[in-house]
Amino acid sequence: MSRKVPNVYGDQHAPCFPGTREKTVAAISKWADEKTDPTPIFLLLDVAGSGKSTVAKHMVNQWTGEKRLLARFFFSRDTKSTMSTDAFCSTVANALISHDRSFWDPIKVFKERPDFGLLSFEELFNGLVVNPLELLDQDAILIIDALDECDNEHGSREILLNTLHSQQSSSPRLRILATGRPELDI
Numbered sequence: 393m394s395r396k397v398p399n400v401y402g403d404q405h406a407p408c409f410p411g412t413r414e415k416t417v418a419a420i421s422k423w424a425d426e427k428t429d430p431t432p433i434f435l436l437l438d439v440a441g442s443g444k445s446t447v448a449k450h451m452v453n454q455w456t457g458e459k460r461l462l463a464r465f466f467f468s469r470d471t472k473s474t475m476s477t478d479a480f481c482s483t484v485a486n487a488l489i490s491h492d493r494s495f496w497d498p499i500k501v502f503k504e505r506p507d508f509g510l511l512s513f514e515e516l517f518n519g520l521v522v523n524p525l526e527l528l529d530q531d532a533i534l535i536i537d538a539l540d541e542c543d544n545e546h547g548s549r550e551i552l553l554n555t556l557h558s559q560q561s562s563s564p565r566l567r568i569l570a571t572g573r574p575e576l577d578i
Contacts, residue, residue, distance in 0.1 A: 402466035539572035
Protein backbone atom coordinates (compact mmCIF):
# COMPACT_ATOMS: atom_id res chain seq x y z
CA MET A 393 0.00 0.00 0.00
CA SER A 394 1.47 3.37 -0.99
CA ARG A 395 1.47 6.36 1.30
CA LYS A 396 -0.39 9.44 0.12
CA VAL A 397 1.75 12.54 -0.27
CA PRO A 398 0.70 15.18 2.27
CA ASN A 399 -1.19 18.16 0.95
CA VAL A 400 -2.71 21.21 2.58
CA TYR A 401 -6.26 19.91 2.03
CA GLY A 402 -5.57 16.82 4.15
CA ASP A 403 -6.50 14.27 1.50
CA GLN A 404 -3.91 11.92 3.01
CA HIS A 405 -6.09 11.49 6.11
CA ALA A 406 -9.13 9.30 6.63
CA PRO A 407 -12.23 10.33 8.60
CA CYS A 408 -13.32 8.67 11.83
CA PHE A 409 -14.71 5.15 11.66
CA PRO A 410 -18.42 4.97 12.48
CA GLY A 411 -18.98 4.76 16.23
CA THR A 412 -15.60 6.25 17.16
CA ARG A 413 -14.80 9.66 18.65
CA GLU A 414 -18.52 10.39 18.89
CA LYS A 415 -18.25 12.67 21.94
CA THR A 416 -15.49 14.72 20.36
CA VAL A 417 -17.36 15.09 17.07
CA ALA A 418 -20.56 15.99 18.95
CA ALA A 419 -18.76 18.66 21.00
CA ILE A 420 -17.22 20.20 17.89
CA SER A 421 -20.54 20.12 16.03
CA LYS A 422 -22.32 21.79 18.95
CA TRP A 423 -19.63 24.49 19.10
CA ALA A 424 -19.88 25.12 15.34
CA ASP A 425 -23.66 25.45 15.47
CA GLU A 426 -23.70 27.83 18.45
CA LYS A 427 -24.14 31.37 17.12
CA THR A 428 -23.75 33.17 20.44
CA ASP A 429 -20.67 31.33 21.72
CA PRO A 430 -18.06 33.98 22.56
CA THR A 431 -15.20 31.58 21.71
CA PRO A 432 -14.86 31.33 17.94
CA ILE A 433 -11.78 29.08 18.21
CA PHE A 434 -12.05 25.41 19.17
CA LEU A 435 -8.67 23.89 19.98
CA LEU A 436 -8.31 20.12 19.88
CA LEU A 437 -4.95 19.47 21.52
CA ASP A 438 -3.52 16.02 22.28
CA VAL A 439 -0.42 13.88 21.90
CA ALA A 440 0.89 12.56 18.58
CA GLY A 441 -1.13 9.71 17.14
CA SER A 442 -4.29 10.42 19.14
CA GLY A 443 -6.47 10.99 16.06
CA LYS A 444 -6.62 14.78 15.83
CA SER A 445 -6.15 14.78 12.04
CA THR A 446 -8.71 12.03 11.71
CA VAL A 447 -11.23 14.18 13.57
CA ALA A 448 -10.32 17.22 11.45
CA LYS A 449 -10.83 15.22 8.25
CA HIS A 450 -14.11 13.86 9.62
CA MET A 451 -15.35 17.41 10.25
CA VAL A 452 -14.29 18.46 6.72
CA ASN A 453 -16.40 15.64 5.31
CA GLN A 454 -19.34 16.33 7.62
CA TRP A 455 -19.45 20.07 6.97
CA THR A 456 -18.90 19.62 3.23
CA GLY A 457 -21.89 17.26 3.21
CA GLU A 458 -23.90 19.87 5.09
CA LYS A 459 -22.90 22.43 2.43
CA ARG A 460 -21.31 24.73 5.00
CA LEU A 461 -18.86 27.34 3.86
CA LEU A 462 -15.47 26.08 4.93
CA ALA A 463 -11.79 26.23 4.23
CA ARG A 464 -9.02 23.99 5.48
CA PHE A 465 -5.28 23.87 5.83
CA PHE A 466 -3.48 20.74 7.05
CA PHE A 467 0.09 21.39 8.15
CA SER A 468 2.65 18.58 7.91
CA ARG A 469 6.40 18.40 8.43
CA ASP A 470 6.69 16.06 5.42
CA THR A 471 6.96 18.76 2.73
CA LYS A 472 8.08 22.38 2.56
CA SER A 473 4.69 23.54 1.24
CA THR A 474 2.77 21.82 4.06
CA MET A 475 5.06 23.26 6.76
CA SER A 476 4.89 26.84 5.55
CA THR A 477 2.34 29.62 5.96
CA ASP A 478 3.42 31.12 2.62
CA ALA A 479 0.30 29.92 0.80
CA PHE A 480 -2.00 29.81 3.84
CA CYS A 481 -4.07 32.94 3.17
CA SER A 482 -4.44 32.35 -0.57
CA THR A 483 -5.31 28.67 0.01
CA VAL A 484 -8.06 29.65 2.45
CA ALA A 485 -9.35 32.37 0.10
CA ASN A 486 -9.37 29.97 -2.86
CA ALA A 487 -11.32 27.44 -0.80
CA LEU A 488 -13.94 30.08 -0.02
CA ILE A 489 -14.21 30.91 -3.73
CA SER A 490 -14.56 27.23 -4.63
CA HIS A 491 -17.51 26.92 -2.22
CA ASP A 492 -19.15 30.23 -3.17
CA ARG A 493 -18.27 32.19 -6.32
CA SER A 494 -19.49 35.46 -4.76
CA PHE A 495 -16.11 35.59 -2.98
CA TRP A 496 -14.33 35.95 -6.32
CA ASP A 497 -14.81 39.71 -6.78
CA PRO A 498 -13.77 41.03 -3.35
CA ILE A 499 -10.78 38.68 -3.21
CA LYS A 500 -9.72 39.56 -6.77
CA VAL A 501 -9.94 43.28 -6.00
CA PHE A 502 -7.80 42.82 -2.90
CA LYS A 503 -5.19 40.76 -4.79
CA GLU A 504 -4.90 43.54 -7.39
CA ARG A 505 -3.61 46.04 -4.84
CA PRO A 506 -0.25 47.43 -6.00
CA ASP A 507 1.24 46.72 -2.59
CA PHE A 508 -0.17 43.18 -2.30
CA GLY A 509 3.27 41.57 -2.21
CA LEU A 510 4.36 43.82 0.66
CA LEU A 511 1.45 43.14 3.04
CA SER A 512 1.92 41.39 6.36
CA PHE A 513 0.42 37.99 7.07
CA GLU A 514 -2.31 39.60 9.21
CA GLU A 515 -3.17 42.10 6.47
CA LEU A 516 -3.39 39.26 3.94
CA PHE A 517 -5.57 37.18 6.24
CA ASN A 518 -7.91 40.10 6.88
CA GLY A 519 -8.04 41.13 3.20
CA LEU A 520 -8.44 37.66 1.72
CA VAL A 521 -10.56 35.96 4.38
CA VAL A 522 -12.09 38.12 7.12
CA ASN A 523 -13.12 41.19 5.12
CA PRO A 524 -14.85 39.21 2.32
CA LEU A 525 -16.81 37.24 4.95
CA GLU A 526 -17.94 40.50 6.55
CA LEU A 527 -18.67 42.18 3.19
CA LEU A 528 -20.76 39.24 1.96
CA ASP A 529 -22.36 38.67 5.37
CA GLN A 530 -21.30 35.01 5.35
CA ASP A 531 -20.37 32.65 8.16
CA ALA A 532 -17.52 30.22 7.58
CA ILE A 533 -15.47 27.59 9.35
CA LEU A 534 -11.71 27.33 8.98
CA ILE A 535 -10.12 24.00 9.87
CA ILE A 536 -6.42 24.14 10.66
CA ASP A 537 -4.83 20.79 11.38
CA ALA A 538 -1.47 20.16 13.07
CA LEU A 539 -0.58 23.69 14.16
CA ASP A 540 2.49 22.22 15.84
CA GLU A 541 3.81 21.16 12.42
CA CYS A 542 3.81 24.72 11.10
CA ASP A 543 7.43 25.80 10.73
CA ASN A 544 8.37 28.44 13.26
CA GLU A 545 12.00 28.91 12.24
CA HIS A 546 11.32 32.48 11.14
CA GLY A 547 8.39 33.10 13.48
CA SER A 548 5.68 32.18 10.99
CA ARG A 549 3.76 29.99 13.45
CA GLU A 550 3.87 32.78 16.01
CA ILE A 551 2.51 35.22 13.42
CA LEU A 552 -0.23 32.76 12.43
CA LEU A 553 -1.25 32.19 16.06
CA ASN A 554 -1.25 35.93 16.81
CA THR A 555 -3.37 36.60 13.73
CA LEU A 556 -5.88 33.91 14.67
CA HIS A 557 -5.97 35.14 18.26
CA SER A 558 -6.70 38.68 17.11
CA GLN A 559 -9.72 37.36 15.18
CA GLN A 560 -11.43 36.15 18.34
CA SER A 561 -13.25 39.39 18.95
CA SER A 562 -13.06 41.11 15.58
CA SER A 563 -14.73 38.56 13.30
CA PRO A 564 -17.87 36.82 14.49
CA ARG A 565 -18.27 35.42 10.97
CA LEU A 566 -15.27 33.07 11.20
CA ARG A 567 -15.11 30.02 13.44
CA ILE A 568 -11.80 28.17 13.62
CA LEU A 569 -11.28 24.51 14.49
CA ALA A 570 -7.57 23.97 15.11
CA THR A 571 -5.71 20.83 16.12
CA GLY A 572 -2.20 20.25 17.34
CA ARG A 573 0.06 18.89 20.00
CA PRO A 574 -0.11 20.86 23.25
CA GLU A 575 3.07 22.88 22.82
CA LEU A 576 3.70 26.00 24.92
CA ASP A 577 2.99 28.55 22.19
CA ILE A 578 -0.17 26.78 21.08
